[in-house]
Amino acid sequence: MSQQRQIVASALATALALGLGSASAHAEDKAKEKCYGIVKAGQNDCSNLSGTHSCAGQAKTDMDVNEWKYVAKGTCKELKGLTADEAKAKAKK
Structure with a gap:
C-alpha cells in the first residue's frame, strides 16, 4: 500500500472512530x-x-449541597442525593 493510501485510510479510520465515540458519549x-x-x-x-x-475536582468539603456528580439515571435518590431544584432550595436555607 502506498504511503498516501495509508494516510487516507488512517484519516478515515480516525474520523469514523471520533464519530462513533461522540455518539456513544451522547x-x-x-x-x-x-x-x-x-x-x-x-x-x-x-x-x-x-x-x-x-x-471538576474543586469541591472543598464532603457532601456540599452545591456540588454534583453524574450518576446512573434513577440512582440519585438511592444515594440520598438531590436534584438541582432541591439543592438550590436547600442552599438558600
Whole structure:
C-alpha cells in the first residue's frame, strides 16, 4: 500500500472512530443525571451551584449541597442525593 493510501485510510479510520465515540458519549450522557450533595471533596464533576468554581475536582468539603456528580439515571435518590431544584432550595436555607 502506498504511503498516501495509508494516510487516507488512517484519516478515515480516525474520523469514523471520533464519530462513533461522540455518539456513544451522547448516549452515555442520557443514561446519567446530575446528583447534588453526594460528592466527596475533590471529586465533583464540574462547576457548582453557588458559582465559586467552574471546574471538576474543586469541591472543598464532603457532601456540599452545591456540588454534583453524574450518576446512573434513577440512582440519585438511592444515594440520598438531590436534584438541582432541591439543592438550590436547600442552599438558600
